[in-house]
Amino acid sequence: MKRSRIRSRIIWAMVLVVLMMTASACASKEEKAAETTKPTAAATTPGEEQKEPALEPVELTWYFPSGLQNIKDVQAVEDEMNKIVQPQINATIRLKPVDWGAFEQKVNTMNAAGESYDMVFTAPWSNNYFQNVAKGSLKPLDDLLDQYAPKLKASVPAKVWDATRVGGKIYGSINYQVVAMPFGASIDQRFIDKYKVDVSAITKYEDFEPYLAQWKEAFPPFYAVKGSSDGFTNQPPYFGMDSIGDDSLVGWVKLDDSELKVINQYASPEFKSFMELKRKWNKAGYFSKDLMDAAQVDAIAKNNKDVYTPFSIATALKPGNAAEVKEKYKADVVDKPLSKAIVTTARAIATMTGISETSKNPERAMMFLELINSDKALYNLMSHGIEGKHYKITDADKGVIESIVDSGYQPSSDWMFGNQFNGYYVSPSQVGVWEETIELNNTADASPLIGFSFDGEAVKTEITATASVWKQYADIFANGLDDTDKVLPEFLEKMNKAGAEKIIAEKQRQIDEWKKTR
Structure with missing residues (x-):
């Protein structure tokens, strides 16, 4: 009788083990099924945060007006910029300067043809901002700014962003400078x-x-x-x-x-x-x-x-x-x-960068705008070229540079490319101008x-x-x-x-x- 009870207990124990293994297997299958609906994340080691999915490589085009005779070395500058951009957002930037006299016609032609491009200079006085919005040529940026460019969004006062709004929406990224x-x-x-x-x-x-x-x-x-x-x-x-x-x-x-x-x-x-x-x-x-x-x-x-x-x-x-x-x-x-x-x-939105409605990668374009407005090295590459080739630093402590004459890259339009307060001073007499400008922006009377x-x-x-x-x-x-x-x-x-x-x-x-x- 005693042996019968022992044998019975062993059998029940074995049944319980089988039931637990079956339940565990079912649970494992359900978890795997659930995981297939989530984005794939990179493997992590204990104590390391899970990384976002790897970004696919993309190419971004950026159209802006320029005196082409002043930027003959644009390809060399572009190559150096991509050494900064590609590792951070897995994108390759393609600079597309257009002669001032032909710029508006070029952009209008691209828009009319529905040509795909990513970023473009826009302002009330060049490649007219309001007309572009009315024609549906620019993407609204509110959500993109919030999600992909928090530093850019925070660097510009809210009243200046409000000046860009058409129908309550922002269509231009401010190149912040004097307003x-x-x-x-x-x-x-x-x-x-x-x-x-x-x-x-x-x-x-x-x-x-x-x-x-x-x-x-x-x-x-x-x-x-x-x-x-x-x-x-x-x-x-x-x-x-x-x-x-x-x-x-x-x-x-x-x-x-x-x-x-x-x-x-x-x-x-x-x-x-x-x-x-x-x-x-x-x-x-x-x-x-x-x-x-x-x-x-x-x-x-x-x-x-x-x-x-x-x-x-x-x-x-x-x-x-x-x-x-x-x-x-x-x-x-x-x-x-x-x-x-x-x-x-008009002053607040005098210089902006828009994202084209035809852009295939608006999120990545906004990531780039975040970089060009927050990474000083990237901004100064675009604005002044390559150190030692296009300019030399004359006062590192004060951030003063001197252009190398006829060097091949002198756009003289840093106000067009991003937050100007991240830039070098181009002469000793300019030292302190950024602080003066910010003070002027903050204290000047505002239009009603x-x-x-x-x-x-x-x-x-x-x-x-x-x-x-x-x-x-x-x-x-x-x-x-x-x-x-x-x-x-x-x-x-x-x-x-x-x-x-x-x-x-x-x-x-x-x-x-x-x-x-x-």
């Missing part, structure tokens, strides 16, 4: 010395007139430039106004108007008066007779041994502007502000429209039509090529036929709605 600056004149020191210019007495452009006749005999005239700014639309604060959307788009507000009434700036006394001044100066011979493109003017300015330009019209006078002029043109200039420094939407973004979807046909009209007259107004009393009325008539009043009414409607939420 508040006065406008005015940059005056060549030799001009000041020769004609005893009392800079302190100059408060408006008309105050230069006593010197102009003398200047005409000694120096070249102002360069009449194709596609240049008319001097009005690119400095609204000088005239006490702020633009809404594209600077040249009809419909501005006056900075001191608490009601924020939208007006036709082209029909204002301020516009007419300034265009009459340009015409007066042209008739007096203060402008070159022939229109030139930007590359021609740049070459003339660089080769002019006597003077850079006696004074510029409508210069945005950011901290360090004089140092940059000296670096690029070897000229000493004095900056004379003629307006207050105002934080405006900051944070408002105009959505042009409802009037996109009229925007296109009025932009076409403006293009017909822009060079005339910029260079004083015809009598104001003749061309201004016909310009205004064409603008109205193209839908100017409808645009103004839509802007007013949106501003009135926005005011209710402030």
Whole structure:
């Protein structure tokens, strides 16, 4: 009997073992089945965090405008950049510089053809940001910024990001730099010395007139430039106004108007008066007779041994502007502000990088933007080239470099590529400018429209039509090529036929709605 009980217990024990093994096997199969629904992770050792799945290799293209003669070594720079980029995000960057004069047409052609590319320079004044958004050419970036570019997102104040929003969404990655600056004149020191210019007495452009006749005999005239700014639309604060959307788009507000009434700036006394001044100066011979493109003017300015330009019209006078002029043109200039420094939407979004709607790898493109805005070595490679080949460090402690003349890579557009405050100083006189600029950004008065973004979807046909009209007259107004009393009325008539009043009414409607939420 005793042996029977022992045998029975052994049998039950064996049954229990079999049941436990069966249950364990079933559980193991269920776990493996569950694991097949999860991303595959790299193997880890005890105490080591599990890694994200390996990124597949991709190629990213980046289009931006440049003076191609200044960046002949772009391939060498690209190769060095990829030594930083590839190990971190398994991407290869392909730089696609396009000559300034052909840039907008190139991008428009790619967009119209639905050509796949990844990143592109965009701003209200070049490869028009608002028009790109209206056409659906740029991807919204809000989620991409939050997920793949936290450092970039945190490096730019929220009010500046708000300036990029169209319909509540961000479509451009800010290349953070000065967002508040006065406008005015940059005056060549030799001009000041020769004609005893009392800079302190100059408060408006008309105050230069006593010197102009003398200047005409000694120096070249102002360069009449194709596609240049008319001097009005690119400095609204000088005239006490702020633009809404594209600077040249009809419909501005006056900075001191608490009601924020939208007006036709082209029909204002301020516009007419300034265009009459340009015409007066042209008739007096203060402008070159022939229109030139930007590359021609740049070459003339660089080769002019006597003077850079006696004074510029409508210069945005950011901290360090004089140092940059000296670096690029070897000229000493004095900056004379003629307006207050105002934080405006146009200034906040003056230089951005967008991700194309046709990009096959928008996530990786945003990872790259995170790198170019946070990795100082990568940013300075793009901005200044290769140390020892394109520049040399003259003061390592203060971050000062000196370009090597005719080295093959001098884009002189670090403001176009990322956070400028990560960059080297290009001359000893520029040391401290980044701190000054950040202070200016933080303390300058803000436009009453900051944070408002105009959505042009409802009037996109009229925007296109009025932009076409403006293009017909822009060079005339910029260079004083015809009598104001003749061309201004016909310009205004064409603008109205193209839908100017409808645009103004839509802007007013949106501003009135926005005011209710402030």
